[in-house]
Ligand code: NAD
């Protein structure tokens with residue numbers, strides 16, 4: 083049994099589905115608060131699978147977390163639960179401090195108490211895997227080398243600052259208490275079940291709806307993009323064979339400027355679902371006000387995980403983005419389910 087937190091979100095949901103696609107995989111306890119970003123429709127195909135047990139709750143709820151650990155005795159915890167959207171963190175940072183910092187602290191403390199009481203092999207094999215982001219390293223200029231695990235932490239947004247704080251707690255629990263942790267810092271993910279407030283799904287859905295495709299500033303900000311299935315396979319490797327107390331950068335070796343990402347999506351849609359008027363979806367591109375404190379460039383040097391654990395991404399950006407666009411075309415029902423009233427309120431607040 084493993085305990086997953088945030089397993090109804092984008093990456094956690096993909097992780098749960100990928101994990102249980104293996105018929106001999108251990109069962110999963112999935113603890114998720116079901117914020118606006120959590121969506122049980124992602125896990126619909128598991129509703130008759132006894133290996134998956136969903137628990138609606140908060141990682142910050144000490145009583146609940148202690149009870150789950152005592153009852154299910156997981157051999158590992160993988161912590162995906164977080165507030166994850168930079169723009170939302172600018173409008174309202176409090177939830178980010180609460181879940182990403184205080185919530186992770188609570189999870190660490192409950193898990194440490196549980197681990198302290200384990201014995202023998204169970205104690206030796208226990209792992210706490212903290213899922214984090216490359217945004218903790220701050221922003222690069224065009225000529226800087228990519229982030230390695232040795233880069234200093236220089237977070238610039240409330241989101242990245244709260245993730246950085248949680249990474250520091252995880253590190254300290256290893257050094258102070260000997261608590262068995264691993265941390266992964268991953269670049270921007272994309273793929274199926276991605277909530278359409280983030281760039282890639284937002285652009286796909288706005289394009290199909292005939293709406294503007296909003297590009298912040300000059301659109302020359304660079305991100306490294308990784309297909310979500312590759313992030314999940316990397317986490318499985320680190321969980322299985324990562325060295326305790328270590329951090330591993332995970333990336334796709336796919337640096338792209340935002341404007342190029344959006345143009346690529348437009349040209350795939352032009353082929354797969356041409357506009358009725360024969361024009362390109364690129365005609366919908368609209369430059370809007372920049373994000374405050376917008377990081378210019380992220381780039382990940384993922385050579386440590388490749389060297390030490392033999393992990394490499396299976397998808398290129400070209401194959402992954404095509405699969406992703408196709409997935410959104412094939413799954414209008416999932417999209418219908420997530421673009422609720424609260425989603426529309428967000429769009430109104432952010433793009434008015
Ligand atoms: P997401 O916002 O799609 O999902 C987060 C999930 O956590 C949701 O299901 C939500 O309901 C749940 N959650 C939020 N607060 C909770 C709480 N207090 N208790 C329990 N559950 C709670 O996020 P995501 O994109 O899937 O990201 C997952 C993790 O990966 C995060 O820790 C994020 O920082 C990290 N990460 C994301 C990316 C990316 O590109 N999306 C890249 C690198 C790292």
Ligand code: TYD
Nearest residue numbers: 168270279280281282296297298303305340
């Ligand atoms: P996002 O998907 O929010 O991820 P992150 O901020 O974690 O990198 O944004 C990816 C990039 O796209 C980022 O540089 C901001 C930019 N962006 C836009 O240009 N327009 C948009 O409407 C959104 C949501 C993002």
